[in-house]
Amino acid sequence: MFLRQLWDEALAQASYFIGCPATREALVIDPTRDVDRYRALAQQFGYRIVAVTETHIHADFLSGSRELAEQTGATLYLSGCGDAEWSYRWAPDGAVLLHTGDSFRVGHVLVTVFHTPGHTPEHLCFAVIDRGRGATQPMGLFTGDFLFVGDVGRPDLLESAVGEQGKAQSAAQQLFESLQLLEHFPDFVLVWPGHGAGSACGKALGAVPHSTVGYERRYNPALQISDRERFIAYVLSGQPEPPLYFARMKRLNRDGVPPLKKLPRPRAMTLDVVRQMPEVWLVDTRPWEFFRQGHLDGALFAPFARALPTVVASYVPEDAPIVLVARHRWLEDIVRWLARVGVDKLLGYVEPEELERSGRLRSVEVIGTEDIDTLRRRHDVLFLDVRDRSEYEAGHLPGAYHAPYARLPQYLGQLPREAELVVYCQSGERSAYAAAYLQRAGFRVRLYGGGFAEWVRYGGEVVRSEPFGGA
Incomplete structure (x- = not known):
């Protein structure tokens, strides 16, 4: 079996290209929208893409499945599971809808389907058996956002990113049930996940590109919890704030992604x-x-x-x-x-x-810890914490308002226009993005460059409480 992982460093996202060396046929799993790179890989190694599939309706990027299948004439395999709200509305005639126990072949590679709801209602995993080498057991499992290295897929996105209230608890329960599937796989089975460290689709993803079922069974924190209620509490706590654009990705991936055709040329x-x-x-x-x-x-x-x-x-x-x-x-x-x-x-x-060569440029004023006490005494200054909610709850500057940077546009109407904003995060990166956005929106802004980490080193007062700002 031929296997290549195509890694997107910016989104910490993995696509997979699987080929049969005997028949030169190939399958692509979870392609991104710039599908020319999969066709280039096929041409480079002499393969013909005959099948395209994806593990679920993604939240963090736009799927290239339909466009790649149309350009190559490949068969499109999609989840036939899910519910009325979250199932594929754009599936074309000729697409094969998959359910647990279904299988299909790409040359001598056998792909078997498992429905693993939790991260999303329609989520699928794919076990692959290399029949060309005489194998009778799976070499590996393409787990999408179901199982990561060191983590599991977050079950709260339909609630936290899309706004469907009450979904997180039931999805976490579904995820707990789905994880029991792993009991049926030997320790040696490889785990090829859809994301790694840096993705917002989980809270503690590892930076290693793949693992095994046995290793995850032994060391993945989520898999150490056998009690359902404890698992639900664990998996719903401490998740990062989903970026604001996730809701748009979910909608388009469900309803139909606009074809890219060719990349823009600025x-x-x-x-x-x-x-x-x-x-x-x-x-x-x-x-x-x-x-x-x-x-x-x-x-x-x-x-x-x-x-x-x-x-x-x-x-x-x-x-x-x-x-x-x-x-x-x-x-x-x-x-x-x-x-x-x-x-x-x-x-x-x-x-x-x-x-x-331009004389008309703006700047961002950066302040140090020595300036904080003076600013705190002013009534026209508001401290704005743009870290994740869990970070804010663990400790923040006294009186700081919470507005996570990746969802900041939701909060503009809640911020007082007459105030001067002092923006901070943990160490200065996220607050820099936020400060520029707020400056564009017409606010007076200063950036506390050292952030909360420097405030703690300085011995500043730390408040631990529930956030009082929120959208």
Whole structure:
């Protein structure tokens, strides 16, 4: 059996390409929207993509399953499970709907289907047996967002990201039941998950790309809990705030992803041209030290790093036009990262050197711990904690309001316009994204660069309580 993992560093997401060396037929699992990379891999190694599938209706990226199947003539295999609200509405004629116990072949590779609800109602896992080598037991299990290295898929997203109240508890119970499936697999069976460390689809994902059922059975914290109620409490606690764009991804992946056809090609622009386009959103991808010293009025800070697609997809309205501040050599990666989260309207880009020739730039004021006491005594200052809820509850600055950075647009109406905002996170990264967004929204903003970690080292007062801000 031929196997390649295609890894997206920005989203910590894995797609898989599985081939039969004897027949040169291949299957792709969980493709992203830029499907040219799967076709390129098939061409490189002499395979023909004959099957495309996905483990579930994703929340963090747009699926490329339909487009890849259409371009290659492959059979599309989709979950036939789920409920009336969360099942595939776009499944075309000819798609094969799968249920537990179903199987299909890709050459001499046998793929068997298991319904594993919990993370989502329709979630599937795929066990693969390499018949070409005479195997009678599975080599591995493609677990999607059901089982990760060191973690399990979070069951709360339909409630916390999509807004369907009351879903998290029942989904956690479903996940507990689904995990009993692992008892039927030998220890040696490999686990190929859909995500790794850095994904918001769990709370403690490992950075190792794969594991085994036996290793996870022994060391995965969630699998050590045999009591249902304790498991539910564990899996629902401490989950990171889902980025605001997750709800849009869920809707589009359920109802039908707009075809990409080809990747956007932003054109080079001058500042004079950009300044005549007041409707565009400026996304500055330079490092923080350059952005804070001088950036275009209204620019978002989304550096050329793994957080870029999350920041842009959460802050920029759907279908809004974008101009990047970026180096030309970064564009290929940036365009792909953004296409995967449905951000396609990239009109152009400005090279960073263009900004150096401009005399009309804004800056972000960064303050230190020595400034905090003075600011706390002012009645027109509001401290804004943009970390996850669990971090806020564990300890925050006295009087700080909570608004997680990846859901910040939901909170704009709750923040007092007359106040000066002092934004902080743990160590300065997330607060930098938030400060730029708030500055664009018209707030007076300062950034506490050292963040909560420095405040604790300084010996500052820490309050532990339930958050009183929330949307």
